[in-house]
Amino acid sequence: MNTRRWDFVSAHAETFGVQRIYRILEVPRSGYYRWLAGAKARPERQAAEGALVAQIREVHTAHKGTYGVRCVHAELRGFGHAINRKRVERLMRRHGIEGRHQRRHKRTTVPDRLAPPAPDLVQRNFFAAQLDEKWCGDITYVQTSGTWLYLACVIDICSRRVLGWSMATHMRTELVIDALTMAVATRGGHVDGVISTRTGAVSTHRPRSHRSATATGSSGAWAGSAQATTTPSPSRSGKRETMHQRLFTTMHQARLEIFQWLTYYNSRRRHSALDYLSPAEFEQRHHQQER
The missing domain is CATH 3.30.420.10 (Ribonuclease H-like superfamily/Ribonuclease H)
Known part of the structure; x- marks a missing residue:
């Protein structure tokens, strides 16, 4: 929102004068000058963001559109990118990239009530610390x-x-x-x-x-x-x-x-x-x- 304000100020500064625009829009002058100071770096950031979005799309496509934010983030970090997960989430949301959600589970088998029961060795503890446990x-x-x-x-x-x-x-x-x-x-x-x-x-x-x-x-x-x-x-x-x-x-x-x-x-x-x-x-x- 602020970026659009500064774009407006910059586009109409010569016509209406900067001071008048500040007063009408009720925006601080310091914010506009900070925006001007960062004008040179913005194209580089936009190019870097575009490249990152392309990589996100590549990962998402490589896994047939199944990966969500966390898996895409893990894949990028696996490629050596030091990137924040919230940034990945923000870019995926902005560009409409999302993974597939799990459907409701449907039961496929019914236990045989006449079969002799096996001993309950699991005891509802489905954690295993070792392989082949x-x-x-x-x-x-x-x-x-x-x-x-x-x-x-x-x-x-x-x-x-x-x-x-x-x-x-x-x-x-x-x-x-x-x-x-x-x-x-x-x-x-x-x-x-x-x-x-x-x-x-x-x-x-x-x-x-x-x-x-x-x-x-x-x-x-x-x-x-x-x-x-x-x-x-x-x-x-x-x-x-x-x-x-x-x-x-x-x-x-x-x-x-x-x-x-x-x-x-x-x-x-x-x-x-x-x-x-x-x-x-x-x-x-x-x-x-x-x-």
Whole structure:
């Protein structure tokens, strides 16, 4: 607002006189002279701001329009820019750049009341200080070519990394078993002592190749566990950021894009719970600290 006033004063100073304009607009003379003193620096600041907005747009586009202020700010700092988050927020708001918001979660599985309950080893404590201390599962689905494609994921609660996943046109036991088997293989087969939540409705068995302890948590559902429903999970984030943004015409296309997104999620997507590191970066730092 003040900038427009000084522009008006400067444009009409010769016609009406500076003193008269000050008196009519009731603005201080000192402010106008400070504005004049900064006239040379303004083009440079505007050019720097334009370059910063271009970088913000580049980051926003590179992540398919999903990143909000905090993730964009973290990405810029990762590139070596010492920039204030409030400045990023102000520029994004001014130029209409915003991330995608999370949709309401929809439950996809119901626990089997007839299945024997697993012991509640989680006790509603979904914090894990170490890798492979606790895993949780999540299931979601997308529609493609008139049918449903189901995705099951196994997530390390400490790093939020997707260790294993499986895609199928059904929700039978194999869907979860395949995801869990992949997770075990990702960790080299050494997962003794891991607590993995599961659901009686989907999986009542686990691979014989490892001895991880299974647990339901008090909610009693693998995909309906508190960890899966209260923290950003890859399946829900994927739906918001990829799956809801287009209609898959073929099963092959859906599988390919979900696979690409899961790879991106693990290696590049910044996570607020990890101090805006990607799961892969978090695990790398975790191993370095242990060494």
